[in-house]
Amino acid sequence: MSRDSEVNHPDVILCPGGPMLLRGDHVVQDEDGNEYRTERPVSAVCRCGGSKIKPWCDGTHKLLLKRPRD
Ligand code: FES
Numbered sequence: 001m002s003r004d005s006e007v008n009h010p011d012v013i014l015c016p017g018g019p020m021l022l023r024g025d026h027v028v029q030d031e032d033g034n035e036y037r038t039e040r041p042v043s044a045v046c047r048c049g050g051s052k053i054k055p056w057c058d059g060t061h062k063l064l065l066k067r068p069r070d
Contacts, residue, residue: 017065019044019057028055 013021022028022043028036036055044057051058 014047015044018047018061020047021045030055 009023011023015021022038022045023041025039026043028038028045030036045055046057048061048064050060050064052060
């Protein structure tokens with residue numbers, strides 16, 4: 001068992017109505033095959049499709065949640 005697997009927290013967190021949080025170093029590939037490396041302690045990946053800095057979350061999901069539904 002590696003030291004990382006002994007840490008008592010998830011590496012990936014799905015935020016309801018918001019981003020996917022990644023803990024630690026990752027390479028994220030978008031739908032076009034472009035790869036984005038992150039070495040930040042925590043990175044937020046957009047899951048709503050509204051971010052202007054994809055693949056990263058820019059907080060736009062908060063505005064989308066406030067929109068009235070048809
Ligand atoms: S999840 Fe935050 S902008 Fe898409």
